[in-house]
Amino acid sequence: MTETILALLIFLFPLAYSPGPGNMLFAANGALFGFRATLPASIGYHLATWIVTLGLGFGLLGVFETWPMLFPVLKTAGAAYVLWLALKLWRARTSTSEQTPRPASFTDGVMLLLLNPKAYVIIALMFSQFLSPAEPHVLTAVLLITTVFTLNNLVAFSTWTLIGDCLARVFREDHSAVWLNRSFAAILVGVATWMLVA
Template structure:
């Protein structure tokens, strides 16, 4: 129990700080509301659990053998987040047109798969909280705690985005909110390239 509490304390600033996932979910919450983000959240967090368990079980070593794999993932991830940023910033007012759609389950999963911050956090987490070789049960427990903690963080960011959108109900104010989210997410994409 004390190990789980220590893990949660370790994850608190990492999961709740602005990053690619949190910003995308805040923007989708502002634009479409919490209920509409549930498919993206399900895709993201299923991918989170699978990737975390895979890393904990040693599969990351196979990927690490591929030269340039980490840099390629960093570039693809930054490009995807930048694409999302442009899409959000140029989406217009909150009421939007019929072409506006929330991120789906596949987009949510892709967001995790190309998010270098997630891989770094997972690697740090296992280096600190998986003793020695670690058992399969310990890996799966850590993966589950990590995923549920992220789910809570993303839900909080989504609800915060939805609440913020209520303050910006007019077309012009909603447009500025989307531009703000887009610029913030664009800055995250640049950070991903430089990290």
């Protein structure tokens, strides 16, 4: 079991820590609002991750096989949602302005996971590699894989959030904060484009 967990973590490392919609959103929120303010969105995202991963582990992936048109719909909706978040970040004022934006909410975290088709692909790939059809304790194996996957993502997202928070401490002045917000917004636009074309 320990070997399986280690192999799973090695498999997930580049997927979890590379720049993606979740990591960039949390880095941007960490930069704009600080680590603590991102906790509701993080709870939403990772609770949704655990539930969706558990469901896919128990065979809900068949829904996509039955209705293949759901995947491109999710892909487009997910990219649109990330673009909307990028627009909010681009328009974000500095902390000294009258109209200070709100950090991402619990619902934003849930929606980011639900509308990210890449997450479904990664989860399906993960189960195809680490869950054997002949597994005698399927329930235990699915729970273990789901929990390791979710906790690994939580550590990755928390790392990116702290990076964003640290960057904001370096760029304290208003003009620097605006530059930082717009840089993260541009990265999110790139991520949304990648979601559409990949």
